[in-house]
Amino acid sequence: MTDSTSTSKPNYKKTLNLPKTSFPMKANLVQNEPASIKRWEKIGLYDRIQEARAGSEPYHFHDGPPYANGSIHLGHLLNKCLKDFVVRTKSMAGMACPYIPGWDCHGLPIEHKVMTEAIESGKMKKLESLEDDARRTAIRRDCQKYAEKFIKLQTGQMQRLMTLADYAHPYLTMAPEYEAAALDVFADMIEQGLVYRKLKAVHWSIANQTALAEAELEYYDRKDPSVFVEFDAADARAVEAAFGMQPESLDRTPTFMIWTTTPWTLPANLLIAVHPRHNYALAEIDGTVTVIAEELLSKVAATAGADNVRTLSIAPGERLVGLKYRHPFIEDEAAHKAAIRGDSDASGDILHIVAAEYVTLEDGTGLVHTAPGHGQDDYNTGVTNKTPIYCPVQADGTYDETVPDWVRGKLIWDANPIIVKHLDESGRLFHKLEINHSYPHDWRGKSPVIFRATEQWFVDVNKPTKRDDRSLRDLALEASDTIDFIPAWGRNRMRGMLESRPDWCLSRQRSWGLPIPAFMTPSGEPFVTAASVRAISEVVRKNGSGCWITLSPAELLAGYDAKKDPEAPAGLDISSLRAMNDIFDVWFESGSSWAAVMRQRGTVHTEGSPVDLYLEGSDQHRGWFQVSLLTCLGAIGVPPYRTLLTHGFMVDKDGRKMSKSIGNTLEVDSLMQQFGADVARWWVATLAYENDIKADVSFFETAGESYRKLRNTLRFMLSNLDDFEPSPPGKDASCGQGMCMNLSTMSPTSIDAWILDQFNVLAKKVREAYARFDFRTASTAIFNFCNDTLSSVYLAAVKDRLYCDRLDSPRRRQTQNALWELCDGLCRLLAPIVPHTADEAYRALLKATDDATTIHVKEFLPNLPVEAATAWQDVLRVRDDAMAALERVRAAGGVENPLDAGLTLPSPGGALNGFDPVDLADLLGVSRVAIKADITEPEVLDLRTEPRCERSWKRDGTVKERSDGGMLSDRDAEAVGVS
């Protein structure tokens, strides 16, 4: 048993005003956030915010559509949270900022997935038995279902992130009204003369039998044969002459040495390209006499293991131009020339040497095998030299009948070894090996892609528009000067891409997409005009783009009058038209979203660029940003956006890219289960998002720690406001209701004036940071304010008055008033980042029990009408010195507990005059403070011999035994009501 004889003394703890609140320390976000989401949904929060801001200055943000496939990943989390920060901060800043979320629904990945599933389920056989049109319609139906399924899934996941958007009315690129608007943009571009159709070498996926956009390619390493092939010169005498040698000085037919990693393109060889200013050697290598770049001679010889190398003569490349050669295995040149069927303007000769600037001396031989139907550079060279764009490879990757019979009908990959073997046997293979090199692959199928010449629709980026007489490229480059790039280097990045981008290939040969509304006339001419497209657009608006397949040309063109269309071809017979099967590149659809979503829904500026902000990953400089820029400049002549904000990519904690195959990804769903959205959002807010972003579970743990700090700070303030009744909003003590005072009457030297002034500084900084999308600066400033200014300084200082002062002492009420303002203000500043927690705290502050009360319809507060004495900065300097002095005393074995100490503070120039010594003592955590003008350093007093107040634990000099037998200070005696 313990001795409790002295327990007649009062237990003062019960007389204190200790903190009390319903706002729990443990957030339990995983359970509570979904409840908040439900409550917001119930009160129609999104609509309520829009109503509250109706008529306010608009801020037009436009959401880029994620692809409707799979679960959202960490990149989506970053992207969607940043967008939500933008929308919420603009809204809290009093602007009208709707957020229409969207999805990119068409395209190869979904179609590929659906086809894969059809194969696995056996449905493919049924599909294959259908007629073309019926099959395409069936595939499209399945694709639509697939997209809808993932839109639903992703919507839920995005809502779980507590992003606030019009999820009831998203935009879908497969919706009829969207498709119609995209067609209208296409019509505008036709009208500007920008759309053309031409045979062109494009990336071709054999597996999917479609042309691919640059964006649909991924580069992987691939093993390929690497062969050095000798092409016989057609005229040895001409070669001698080119090299300045005596006629007939050569006893063998000289050859031209080319190098290729695609032997399958050799049947399509039409030219050899050399660099006009590089030197070429005529050399004897192990008995053969061949032409090769001088600089590469020894390297090639070494590669082939040749030791007998002799240079016979040197000539610059330009001297070789025009020399004829024989194809290594096509014997009859005349018949071949007839067989490869060129365009009418393909009048140029073939099988000779041409000059090209792109020839390098890095690989190969300096003589470049050129097949205009099978390469970008080759194509350009072919066009320049007016050769046919010869492409013997069919859509399925097999050769047609124009090639030698020993490879005819074979798949090109199978033909590679056959051709190499044939070359070897005919003595034209100089050397062969295998190389591992980066090679373009189909982004989904991961199968290697080839170049193949096909008829495609293009947007010309070099042709002047009719409206501005400037090319899209020039217009885009000019626009880049006026667009605000965040970060600024985005401008150069985008300019570089614009300067080098080729014409935009618009067409794809697939089912799941928006059909290009072009017809083929019986004479084999395509028919498409701005007016015909607009007529079809109206039909699509009513029926959806599937009608392109199900309706007849006459039905599709019911609203079209050729007589009123100056572009209509003469003698157009609609009944004889055949609908073509190409669909649009999905980038054209998403690139038209400024029109199909923002303009169509009326949420745009009517002057200048329609939208204020596009915000996506920096990959979109080439993707969505660029295609949107091109369509908008083409259709209406202005850029679609005023500001472009880009963020970086997620990498793992070692800075490596995240990929499922490496296994270093994090699942969004499990992060929500483990940490909750507010923690994840806080993490996003603290990121330097313009560069790569390292992500790791440990970073979410760290964010959770910071979150807890914020939460506890709010909790402590709330817990000291339990007995505080605020006056009605916008009113103060003079209204007779509640306990708020007129802040402007607060003494400038009071600690409450100081903290409110500090809050004003913070709030201004945060609002400004938000305005420039610098969420990191904003969140860091809020954190430091909570952690340092509040928790460590102010709240520690005012604890004594909150706990020990009489409940309704003016001093306590004033501090509570300050706390109330701080809570209110902080919740508002935090609301865009941690919407659940800010709302929870705000509702606790207002003791709200209804569902409708929410911080999210509120705005940021203007500066509070308080004034703090400028001498506060002197006080804080003195505080630093005093804390250091206390620490020195403690370290020297003196006073350990600050409440056992007093301080005499210097007051340089009377700086501390007018400050309340109690405020100063509380600020320093000591029992009492005296001010002395004539000292320079704070002096520490050891008060351990003085009596201690049993209630406040202070030794303030007024402590004495009271009527109840306790040792109390004057203040505490009054509070308890004893004398």
Added chain:
RNA sequence: GGGCUUGUAGCUCAGUUGGUUAGAGCGCACCCCUGAUAAGGGUGAGGUCGAAGGUUCGAAUCCUUCCAGGCCCA
């Protein structure tokens, strides 16, 4: 291979036009409090600023090269 970009304490980041002992938060260590308590406060130790050259009286900051990442192309 090209364009843009990143590399500062264990971690995440600040470091304005080159100029005194390179800052912050977190983490860590030690201490205090136990009337914010699965909380709170204090103090402290951590960096040859990716590497190597160069310009300069002086460089994390400017130049060159290299190394290691990222995005987009080839």
